[in-house]
Amino acid sequence: MKADPKGVLTGTHTLSGNYACAEGALAAGCRFLGIYPIVPALEVSQRFLDRAKEVDATFIQMEDEISVLAAVLGASWTGKRSMTVTSGPGFSLMMEHLGLGVMLETPCVIVDVQMVGPGLGMPLRAAQADIMQSRWGSHGDYEIIVFAPSTPQEMFEFTIKAFNLSERFRIPVAVMSDEYLAHLEEKVVIPPADEIYIEPRRYYRGPKNSYLPFKRDQDFVPPMVDIGQGYRFHVTGLTHDDRGYPIMFEECQEYNVHPLVKKVRNYADKIVEVQEINTEDAEVIVISYGTTARATLKAIEQARASGIKAGSLKLCTVWPFPEKRVAELAKKVKAYVVPEMNFGQIVSEVERCTYGYANVFFVSHGEKGVENATDIVAAIKQALQTKKIEDRVIEYKGV
Amino acid sequence: METKQTVNHEPSMMDLVHPMDNLLRMDRMPHIWCPTCGIGIAVTAFTAALEKANMDPNMVSIVSGIGCTGRVAGYVKLDSFHTTHGRPIAFGTGIKVANPKIKVVVFSGDGDLIAIGGNHFIHAARRNIDMLVICVNNFIYAMTGGQVAPTTPLAAYATTSPYGCVEPPFNIPYIADSSGAVYVARWTALHVRRLTNSIAEALQKRGFSVVEVISPCGMYYSRINRLGDGLDMMRFYHDNVEIRHGEDTKNLDIGFQTKIICGKFVDRERPTYMERYNEWLSEVKGSKNEPG
Numbered sequence: 001m002k003a004d005p006k007g008v009l010t011g012t013h014t015l016s017g018n019y020a021c022a023e024g025a026l027a028a029g030c031r032f033l034g035i036y037p038i039v040p041a042l043e044v045s046q047r048f049l050d051r052a053k054e055v056d057a058t059f060i061q062m063e064d065e066i067s068v069l070a071a072v073l074g075a076s077w078t079g080k081r082s083m084t085v086t087s088g089p090g091f092s093l094m095m096e097h098l099g100l101g102v103m104l105e106t107p108c109v110i111v112d113v114q115m116v117g118p119g120l121g122m123p124l125r126a127a128q129a130d131i132m133q134s135r136w137g138s139h140g141d142y143e144i145i146v147f148a149p150s151t152p153q154e155m156f157e158f159t160i161k162a163f164n165l166s167e168r169f170r171i172p173v174a175v176m177s178d179e180y181l182a183h184l185e186e187k188v189v190i191p192p193a194d195e196i197y198i199e200p201r202r203y204y205r206g207p208k209n210s211y212l213p214f215k216r217d218q219d220f221v222p223p224m225v226d227i228g229q230g231y232r233f234h235v236t237g238l239t240h241d242d243r244g245y246p247i248m249f250e251e252c253q254e255y256n257v258h259p260l261v262k263k264v265r266n267y268a269d270k271i272v273e274v275q276e277i278n279t280e281d282a283e284v285i286v287i288s289y290g291t292t293a294r295a296t297l298k299a300i301e302q303a304r305a306s307g308i309k310a311g312s313l314k315l316c317t318v319w320p321f322p323e324k325r326v327a328e329l330a331k332k333v334k335a336y337v338v339p340e341m342n343f344g345q346i347v348s349e350v351e352r353c354t355y356g357y358a359n360v361f362f363v364s365h366g367e368k369g370v371e372n373a374t375d376i377v378a379a380i381k382q383a384l385q386t387k388k389i390e391d392r393v394i395e396y397k398g399v
Numbered sequence: 400m401e402t403k404q405t406v407n408h409e410p411s412m413m414d415l416v417h418p419m420d421n422l423l424r425m426d427r428m429p430h431i432w433c434p435t436c437g438i439g440i441a442v443t444a445f446t447a448a449l450e451k452a453n454m455d456p457n458m459v460s461i462v463s464g465i466g467c468t469g470r471v472a473g474y475v476k477l478d479s480f481h482t483t484h485g486r487p488i489a490f491g492t493g494i495k496v497a498n499p500k501i502k503v504v505v506f507s508g509d510g511d512l513i514a515i516g517g518n519h520f521i522h523a524a525r526r527n528i529d530m531l532v533i534c535v536n537n538f539i540y541a542m543t544g545g546q547v548a549p550t551t552p553l554a555a556y557a558t559t560s561p562y563g564c565v566e567p568p569f570n571i572p573y574i575a576d577s578s579g580a581v582y583v584a585r586w587t588a589l590h591v592r593r594l595t596n597s598i599a600e601a602l603q604k605r606g607f608s609v610v611e612v613i614s615p616c617g618m619y620y621s622r623i624n625r626l627g628d629g630l631d632m633m634r635f636y637h638d639n640v641e642i643r644h645g646e647d648t649k650n651l652d653i654g655f656q657t658k659i660i661c662g663k664f665v666d667r668e669r670p671t672y673m674e675r676y677n678e679w680l681s682e683v684k685g686s687k688n689e690p691g
Contacts, residue, residue: 032497053683058676060496063522067489070482074462074493077480078501082493100483227478227494228501230457234424234473236481245427246473246481 001200003027003160005193007055015188017181020152021111022047023190024159025083026055029198030109032075032082033059034068036090039123040179041113044085065090069097073106079201079226081163085111087179088121091130092137098172099138102260103237105214105222107166107173107201109159114178126180126367128290129342134174135319141257143264145173145271146319148289152186158316164199165271169263170221176318178341180291180370204231212242214256220263264320273316274325278304282311284383285329286337286376287350289315292365296339299373303380310380318346323353330354335383339363339376359386422446422456424476431470435629437588437614438468441535442475444591444612445506448598459502460494462487464516467542468508468535475506485515488523491530499673502602503530509550510540513569517549524578524607526672531601531608534571537616538653545619552655556623568653571611576648576665581606583648583665587613589636590661597663606671613659626656 007026015023022044025033033052035045049059058080062068068084075082086094091112101108114130116122134146145165147158158175166173204211204223211231214222222242225231235244239252247256264271278300279285288296293314303310313329315322330336336358338347347362354360363379423446432438449456456477463472465484472479478501482490491503505512512520512534523530539557540546547557547564550571554563575583582604586594594612601608615621615632626632636659644662651660670678 032493034493053680058496060492060672062489062492063518067486067492067519067522070486070489071493071496073482074480074490075497076493077478078494078498080497082497096483097486104480226498227460228458228498232456232476232478234479234481236473237483238481243426245424 001198003193003196003198004029004055008190008193008196010190010192013188013190014185015152015156016043016183016185017149017152017155017177018043018113018183019047020155020188021085021159021175021177022051023188024156025109025163026051026057027156027190027193027196028081028160028163030081030083030163031055031057032072032080033057034072034075034082034084035059035061036063036065036068036086037061038087038090040115040182041085041087041090041111043182044111044113065093066096069094069101069110072108073097073101073104076106076108077227081107081167083109083111085113087113087123088115088117088130091133095133095137098144099140099142100237101172102138102142102144104235105170105260107170109162109166109173109175111159111175111177113182114176124179126178126291126370127341128176128178128292129345131176131289131318131342132345134176141261143261144319145169145171145264145317147173147175148315148318149175149177149181150290150293150314152181152184152188154316155181156188156190160196160198164197167199167201168221169267170202170224171264176290178291180367213244214240215242216259220259220266268320269324271317271320272322272325274322275314275316277312277314278309279311279313279329281309283309283334284337284380285311285313285333286339286380287313287315287326287346288339289318289346291370292339292341295365295370295373295376299376299380302373302377308380308384315346321349321353326350326353327355330357333358334388335359335361335386337361337363337376337379337383339365339369339379341365341367341370357389359383359389419443419446422449422476424474427474430474432467433618435615435617435632436467437537437612437629438471438535440588440591441533441594441612441614442471444595445504445533445598446475447595448602451595451599452602454502454602458500459504460491461504461506462491462494463505464507464511465542466508466511466540467537468506469511471506485511486519488512488516488519488530488532492523492528495528495530496673499529504602505530505532507534509534509536509538509571510548513571513574514549521574521578524575524580524609527579527581527606527669529605529607529671529673531598531604531610533598533610533612535612535614536571537614537620539616539620541616541619545623550653552653552657555620555655558623570648570652572609572651572664573648575609579607579669580609580665581667581669582608584609584663585611585613585651585661587636587640587659587661588615589633589640606669
């Protein structure tokens with residue numbers, strides 16, 4: 001399906017990350033925005049609201065972030081592509097309905113403009129400290145898809161991809177921006193509407209009385225219907241059967257919860273997206289995502305200039321984690337360097353996926369360091385001193 | 400009365416189809432509610448009201464939260480959602496704003512709507528979201544085993560108020576009225592006919608309408624407080640309910656085994672959220688088209 005031209009602002013623009021996100025959402029066909037005011041995410045909603053009248057999108061400012069995501073889920077069931085934007089404290093409140101969205105298998109997009117936490121933190125300072133929360137924040141077992149853009153152009157593109165994957169897998173998808181990217185203005189090229197691919201919602205079109213809201217199709221995803229189409233379906237946040245009726249047996253853990261995990265894990269190879277630079281001959285690879293990937297580019301450039309074989313593995317999707325690729329490269333390189341704007345989150349995931357084949361160096365990379373790659377270069381040099389680990393017996397067994 | 404398809408024998412009682420069957424999920428019966436509970440009566444009144452108000456069932460969506468009454472959505476054959484604790488109004492707001500053609504009904508309990516969902520309740524009333532809220536008030540958290548609720552009368556016992564409830568209760572019609580609801584009524588599970596008429600009236604109302612249904616809870620509230628079973632509670636309602644239409648909602652507090660005032664208290668007109676929204680939108684769009 002091609003994008004609705006009404007929402008696509010084709011051309012070359014200078015946009016901040018937040019504005020690019022709003023343009024991405026409009027281009028992806030988002031027609032419902034639930035908001036609660038929060039710095040530093042509010043420009044997304046402002047841009048969206050300014051353009052809402054042109055595309056007949058609706059929006060509502062709710063009383064808190066809990067109700068925002070509840071409203072977004074409700075709106076999604078009417079057939080509208082729905083989104084919300086928030087930041088740290090709001091993201092914490094949304095965890096309740098992130099879990100409900102996973103259980104009701106409701107497509108929606110949550111944009112989290114990360115700020116310094118915990119608690120009230122610093123609303124005008126960037127961080128990447130919500131990245132584990134985006135994966136594990138709600139209770140219970142589930143899988144989620146998370147994008148981490150590093151430029152306004154990617155913010156635009158990944159927002160569209162987020163909508164596409166949320167419709168494809170019937171799952172809430174998060175886009176993890178941060179305060180730095182939110183207010184960073186760069187060139188954004190928006191292609192013509194017919195060059196933007198939009199994943200259509202999977203609809204059930206059978207007889208009205210035989211619709212089963214959770215009957216999985218050949219792609220492991222149940223087709224949807226909208227409210228008001230006469231199917232008179234029931235869905236519940238409790239463990240349920242194909243009809244959506246609550247079932248309280250332990251078998252439900254396997255029958256109902258496991259598919260929520262499998263529908264992402266089984267397709268992880270297709271979902272995972274990484275960008276590699278100079279990884280073929282690299283002795284040290286810097287694994288980064290989001291804004292820190294900008295500093296990484298500079299760091300490997302500086303390292304190469306001084307004769308160090310450094311490469312970059314940039315995670316466009318942080319979740320599902322690109323386990324296979326990290327494990328493959330671990331056998332080849334001496335060490336990984338993982339810069340993050342937090343005190344160690346994805347680094348533990350990298351350590352897990354190296355299976356002991358490579359040393360891992362963590363760089364707690366402050367916001368100031370995003371412009372300045374010296375910390376990362378220093379870590380690359382330190383990593384170079386280590387010996388390659390050869391005598392491992394643990395084998396990588398696959399996803 | 401309509402009958403199911405039968406082969407070679409006369410229609411018997413077992414073949415009769417209840418007129419409400421098309422509005423209920425008969426494949427889910429029997430329901431989970433205890434004997435003497437009033438929620439079933441509220442559901443009957445609601446389904447009867449849907450027919451009475453001539454609503455198209457395909458265009459009505461019902462949202463429930465958690466708790467005994469939270470299970471209603473699962474038994475009513477409409478587009479139905481069983482959502483998180485306290486948030487059905489927020490979920491319903493999303494449905495209504497995204498597709499204003501849908502009539503949204505929120506059917507939930509007092510703990511769900513007034514305690515954990517109290518914030519959503521007052522804000523939906525303030526915005527005047529076009530939805531009907533049916534709040535079954537049994538004075539207690541029954542599904543979790545009889546804990547004190549924001550509606551538990553002073554001095555009443557609950558498992559978490561073993562020395563009697565020390566918190567003054569909320570007066571639901573008063574909150575609804577003062578927050579801006581356009582229709583507020585209260586009935587008990589005894590007043591089935593009046594309750595049905597009231598729900599039918601509220602269904603046709605544009606704006607945030609609230610119908611409180613006082614319901615006996617034979618298993619917890621009456622048992623813990625030694626009030627007898629459901630029938631005794633019904634007798635209590637019969638003897639102690641006073642119907643006063645148009646009564647000032649300030650006077651509707653319910654004490655422990657005191658008089659309960661029922662009736663229709665508020666019936667007014669106020670522009671709904673979507674009316675104001677569309678008015679604003681057409682104004683903005685209109686001015687944009689003007690030259691210069």
